[in-house]
Amino acid sequence: MADTTQRPRRASTSSVPPVIAPRISTTRVSFENDASPLAPPSVPFAASPSSSSGLRPPSLQSLAFQQSASSSHPSLASPSNMHLQAPSLSLNYIPAKFSRPHSPGSRLHNRKSAIQQLKTSQPRGGGRAAFALAESRMPEEGDEDYDGWITGKDEGKTKPRLRWNRFKWALFVTNVLMTAYTLTALVFLLLTWFNTLPDADVIRTANHSELVISTVAAALGLLTSLIGWSGILLNNRAFLGIYCLLLWISFAFLCAPGYITYKRRAFNLEGKINSQWSREIGVGGRLKIQNQLKCCGYYSPFVEATISQTCYARSTLPGCKAKFLKFERTALENWYTIAFALVPLHLIAIVVSLLCSNHVTYRFGKGMMPRAYRLNMSSMAVLMDNYASQLAEQYNFPASNSDVGLRRPRTGSQGMDSLYFDKYADGPAPSIGEQSKSDSYEMEETKKVTTM
Template sequence: MEPPSALFASNGNDDRADSPSLPKDISLSINYLPSKFSSGLLSPGAQRRRGKSDLPKQGGGREAFRTNEPRMPAEGDEDYDGLTGGWFGGKEGGHTRPRMRWNRFKWTLFIANICLSVYALTGLIFCLMTWFDVFERADIVRAGNRTELIFSTAAAAAAAVTSVFGWAGILLNNRSFLAFYTFFLWICFALLVTPGYLTYKQRTFNLEGKLNAQWSRNLGAAGRLRIQNRLHCCGYYSPFVEATVSQTCYARSILPGCKAAYLSFERQALKIWFTTVFSLVPLQLFIMIAGLLCSNHVTYRFGKGMMPKAYRLNLNSMAIIMDNYANQLAEQYGWDVASDVLARSRSNLGGDSPLVATPQTLSGLSGAGGCVHDAI
């Protein structure tokens, strides 16, 4: 037994995958039961919102989630994919649109990303200045605290790159960029607390013993020489104990040992280091929470739209849905009921004259694209 054919479509098949004659942009919503779309057509007294147009609305904007205001993006909506409009919500091509307003979620992201950018760039500048030996005693940090300095530089660089993703997502309303932004914030948090933990542990637990081991085992002759030159000392306890010979440090030098000065410098530097890092943790947590809660609400539309693009209705899809619906009505109730429902649907959508569906008129329609203007 052959399956029943659609009354309006000439190909007689509803599945776009099996029918190469159907357009490729047919919505997947045609696979749903037509009864889901029939409540408004069967109701003789359809309720209409006061002060509203009878035509269905499209597009987004700041009123997309107003009470009893179902809206979904149109095909060329600048807010749908995030990259089809201008930098600040304007539409390309010189067409003027109403001025777009930022919602509170977007302002929260904006303020949070400003904080991230400021502390990331500030930290990165200080780390680079330390690497380039700009400060007077920066070489001591490069020799004695190299691991902590590497982690701090990585944290600052990662935060700076993450802030760039944040600006791209905020200014372009692009939720894909904001998804990466929210994920990278967790990586930045891990890189941020690592040098803070290392410096805190080193200063709190037996700092003197760690410096003794570092001087004798880890620094080497070059590292000890750099510290001696910066602290103006010679040897660890005296010029005769683990000293690196230089123009100012030799057997009869009057310079003191480096232990006291090096220990004092490390205590002060490590305290400033972990205090600064841990003071940024609440700010980083605020930025992470703001990203989690606000990145998907950068506009008043949830996600990229009310419906995925593959399921979005268009004229061709509505034609096929009406074909299926009229076919079911004709089989169950006859041609008169089908004609009356189609006529009522056209009048509700603002048509000029109803369509009288008869076997002769229905069979005379040639395709899905041609029946759109007659059926709806």
């Protein structure tokens, strides 16, 4: 009596009724190129002791039950529910298990008790840990808003408090510093361009290239910080990626004026000033420097001087070389000192952006798989179709065309020979509804074959 009760149980879990096999192979033609290779299967139609530790495809009986359910409920095949029947993007993705909603009232951010609870409990999925082996990755039905963000908690009466994690605080602090020094530098540079600061004419005339590069660096740094604010406050990972990229570009523009000014001051500054006065700045530039530094001519009023109301042949003003050289040494030293002093802060901002930009996906948003990647009945049918075809190819089932269909003998778990038919192997695969209509006919044909 014990043997008779165990045999049907093994047959229900490991053997495949002949009527199921034609439906499994029907979608092989249309989706054969889309499916990715699966892991090597175990012995066909027999449970393996090691299968409990790894990924195991669902049974073929469950697939038949889903297809028969769709045939018994025509509303599932209506145009309004076509997204349930169309294969999803998860055909190449087989999850180990499904995640569940968070416990009601649990706080998972920045609380010692919640952190301790997470350490001792099962992980809920999301972040880098979601890609580990056998981790929760996908939600269940009806948990679109299990965090209470849209509908609120306590029947919509309360909203969850916004809590920033340490990654967002690090981004916030570094972006505040970057916004502060780029905005300050841009203000001083604009005041220099508008000739508001003292000695601004000398800088605009003698250090025009350095002034242009510094202005571009400050403007680009301010734009980068604004993009960073967009990514931080909106939790937008695209903005954070652009922010990280622009940090490197602004870092290059930050180092450029510091390098140029240091090189100009350290290597033959006097010879560069001599060449600049006689060849580059022109008459208008000499006049601006003479009026600003209160000097006349380069060595004296008789050497490369520009005539003005204060500079003429009998003027008592000294030459401009000594004052101009002293001014350039001081200005260039302050210039590259400020530029190189901002480099460590900028490097810290780059490192923080690289390490903390993933704070948006720390729990994969809400910890849910996107809808386009969720499994549905059609996706499971395609997966099981490919799995069954790989089993047939691996164990070399003979195939021959006949009037009835493809007849492939196999040996079941109980040692009894049985047959299944694939009459759609050479033609287009019908839909699930068309397959369900031929269930009665296939059952009759199977009974005739098995009784022969």
